[in-house]
Amino acid sequence: MSSNEFADLLVSGGSVGTSGIPEALATLESKIAAGTASVGVIGLGYVGLPLARLFARAGFSVTGFDIDPEKVASLNGGTSYIGTVSTDEVRGMLEEGRFTATANFQSLADMDAIVICVPTPLTRNREPDMSCIEVTTRQIAQVLRPGQLIVLESTTYPGTTREVVRPILEKTGLNSGTDFLLAFSPEREDPGNETFTTARIPKIVGGEDPNALRIACSMYGRALERVIPVSSLEAAEAVKLTENIFRCVNIALVNELKVVYDAMGIDVWEVIEGAKTKPFGYMPFYPGPGLGGHCIPIDPFYLTWKAREFDVATRFIELAGEINTRMPHYVVERLSQAMDSKLGRALRGSRILVLGVAYKKNIEDMRESPALKIIDLLQDRGCEVFYYDPHVPELPETRRLARMAGTPSVALEEIQEGAFDAAILCTDHDSFDLKAFLDGLPLIVDTRNAFGKAGIVDEKIVKG
Structure with missing residues (x-):
């Protein structure tokens, strides 16, 4: 993220100085800025695996989580199962010690940032099926701790992050904005597009509060060429829908x-x-x-x-x-x-x-x-x-x-x-x-x- 873009972030987010920020969140921000944060990516499909590769390239320690044991075994064995991430790239991440895959969701407790990349299909009645998001969020809630950043990337309707994800996480007694941070950043993958790869596609980010926005932008800014902050979770959610409804x-x-x-x-x-x-x-x-x-x-x-x-x-x-x-x-x-x-x-x-x-x-x-x-x-x-x-x-x-x-x-x-x-x-x-x-x-x-x-x-x- 360029200095001009970060300046725009400060303006759009209001006062986002680190003074008064809870210690656990300040530690999180320092880790992300230094590239020493551990990042968990849930869902190792066409969205999650390319993203995990980028975070690993940026120097983060990345753990990929998936419920499919065959995917986990394939990746840990150094073999890719999707065309957009080569087997050589998977082996490189493993050899550098920056990536591992697991089906053990208890390991989410060790992650500083958790990015959710799970499917959001439709029901038979063409209504949103939130089951994957809800189940995943409950798994995170079981191990949620102060000082974590939770980002939803799954395409969904405006209001999902605030109305579905946040209440499940706050049932733990921890509060968004003071104990943990919540953001939404829509995936923009285009499989087969060799011109606009994951790293080159501008990244939209919306945070629930200025701290969440700033720290989420900092994390993505280390891995992608351009990060674009928007004013709210709902605006970020609406961006992705607008793009695809246009098409x-x-x-x-x-x-x-x-x-x-x-x-x-x-x-x-x-x-x-x-x-x-x-x-x-x-x-x-x-x-x-x-x-x-x-x-x-x-x-x-x-x-x-x-x-x-x-x-x-x-x-x-x-x-x-x-x-x-x-x-x-x-x-x-x-x-x-x-x-x-x-x-x-x-x-x-x-x-x-x-x-x-x-x-x-x-x-x-x-x-x-x-x-x-x-x-x-x-x-x-x-x-x-x-x-x-x-x-x-x-x-x-x-x-x-x-x-x-x-x-x-x-x-x-x-x-x-x-x-x-x-x-x-x-x-x-x-x-x-x-x-x-x-x-x-x-x-x-x-x-x-x-x-x-x-x-x-x-x-x-x-x-x-």
């Missing part, structure tokens, strides 16, 4: 335009390429088979749920969610129509290949991937479904794919004439051999314009 709404708009332009015989991809030549007033978004990932399909519903508490309607956001949710249905129907018109056969009884099941290209992350819903819909229509994805060698068990859990990806050599009746390209991995697909498949619904971007035009290809 959700604009993706819904371009998905709806795709449906309209397809009906008119207009190529939406060509239209977007033309529109983005305007140097002002336009930002390109691209259609696809639906939303995927851990944020955009979920975050808007966190705000719509919270807005009902204030008797405020969120019709625009909800409509965007409905449009995006319907896209897998549109893609399957597009395939059905194309098979009928071009091949003279129905979906039922067909062997359909799904090309790419990760939610975005060049990664192995399948969370909320629209390909899962498309596979489910195809099976419901009586299809025998297969998939090819070099990043996902085997399908894990998920709520949507219980019928295909453990199914391996077909080999590229298996994609040959007569093996499959048609395919849907859901994820446009750079490693895909488009020519092999074209040679081996009689019909391909391309939801990402992968063939168009490669300059490949063929009557086998249907834009979906």
Whole structure:
């Protein structure tokens, strides 16, 4: 964090001098400033593990906590299980003695700072599921001591840190602001983005009080290039929702335009390429088979749920969610129509290949991937479904794919004439051999314009 940014922090936070700060918190601040603090990261997934790596690089002693013993064993054995943190990086952290993983949450008592990076999914009724945050906070409360900083990073609705996390911690008899500090800093991970890595993405931080804000900013400032303080916990929580609702709404708009332009015989991809030549007033978004990932399909519903508490309607956001949710249905129907018109056969009884099941290209992350819903819909229509994805060698068990859990990806050599009746390209991995697909498949619904971007035009290809 630059001196100018820290000066802005002092202004936005009011009087944050260390005079009068409780001794335990002053000790915490000194440890963080000196880089000798111990940092615990709860949840060693796509958010927690990259963050643990950064804190270790910054010189902190880092302990990663996870309820999955296989993850703990893998990391302690020097092996990574996600693409954004390499096995070499894990081994380096271990060799330097700056990182260890554990499933023993009693060790949280030894941490000076604890960062919570656990999932925040939706219930079946599309309402926030706070169970992971609540269970994790209770585990922290069992060992909470004076002089600790607790930071929530999990994406959630405004008010969660103050209304859910704080009361659980204060049931211990310790008080936020005097015994321990509470902050919120939304994760901004973008798996597969080599330009904006975790260290380079500006870090938003909100504290419950000026001391919490200053000390949390100090901790993140040692590990990341830029830290941006905001005025409150709720403002920080709202920043993340706003970012992803912006994307959700604009993706819904371009998905709806795709449906309209397809009906008119207009190529939406060509239209977007033309529109983005305007140097002002336009930002390109691209259609696809639906939303995927851990944020955009979920975050808007966190705000719509919270807005009902204030008797405020969120019709625009909800409509965007409905449009995006319907896209897998549109893609399957597009395939059905194309098979009928071009091949003279129905979906039922067909062997359909799904090309790419990760939610975005060049990664192995399948969370909320629209390909899962498309596979489910195809099976419901009586299809025998297969998939090819070099990043996902085997399908894990998920709520949507219980019928295909453990199914391996077909080999590229298996994609040959007569093996499959048609395919849907859901994820446009750079490693895909488009020519092999074209040679081996009689019909391909391309939801990402992968063939168009490669300059490949063929009557086998249907834009979906």
